[in-house]
Amino acid sequence: MKPSICLLILLGVFSLSPFVAGSQPVKPIQLEKPGEGKGKTLMQALQERKSSREFSERPLSLPHLSELLWAANGINRADGKRTAPSAVNKQMVELYVVLPEGVYRYDAAASQLAPVVTGDFRRLAGVQEFVYTAPVNLVFVADFGKWKEGRIPPREDLIGMAAIETGCQVQNVYLYCASEGLATVIRASVNKEELANALGLTADQYIVAAQTVGYPK
Ligand SMILES: Cc1cc2nc3c(=O)[nH]c(=O)nc-3n(C[C@H](O)[C@H](O)[C@H](O)COP(=O)(O)O)c2cc1C
Secondary structure (H helix, E strand, O other): OOHHHHHOOOHHHHHHHHOOOOOOOOOOOOOOOOOOOOOOOHHHHHHHOOOOOOOOOOOHHHHHHHHHHHHHHHEEOOOOOOOOOOOOHOOEEEEEEEEEEEEEEOOOOOOOEHHHHHHOOHHHOOOHHHOOOOOEEEEEEEEEEEOOOOOOOOOHHHHHHHHHHHHHHHHHHHHHHHHHHOOEEEEEOOHHHHHHHOOOOOOOOOEEEEEEEEOOO
16 A cells, blocks of 8 residues: 555544544633622522533633633632632642643643643543533542652542542532533543543542533523
């Protein structure tokens, strides 16, 4: 077979793969400042908090995406502390953001989404159909490597703390979504191993859960 035909076949095979890296690497996304003094009251948001599993495919606007991430775990004080609490302020649970064009890591200090990998990885972000078409899937990743100094808790304690910290961020997202009329659901169902490999996570990094967000269908 001619080398040019082999190349065409290879290109064809790879273009069918949903996980293949796109030709254009994704660029950092600069996030906007969260709006102040807007939204429903806390009591209204609590009244309306719920899980939804029907999402429009429409991308989230930049203001909504920016506020969503800030609500989840943004910096809310001059000393760099966050909207969600963390054990010994280690801030070990990081947010990975799966968008249709690539996966990013939320850099709260830079108010930026830093590219991790290019391509559509939504098939690895869950097992329910809506995950594959929703515009945003958040993945909560604990980095146990942040516990390097002093007394290092046993792994089962670290997993427990990671789950609590994730739960705090998840509820922040739920309340923001209730306030803005967005749809969301927390999910324990994630293809943890495959997704960790695709994102190049280290042995210290542990996927806790995921959360799908979008406009209601
Ligand atoms: C730890 C945890 C894991 C969950 N995993 C999933 C999931 O994988 N898929 C899903 O559709 N919902 C998942 N849920 C959402 C629950 O089904 C939902 O919260 C529950 O039915 C109550 O509904 P509500 O959130 O509207 O009050 C999960 C909730 C929690 C707290």
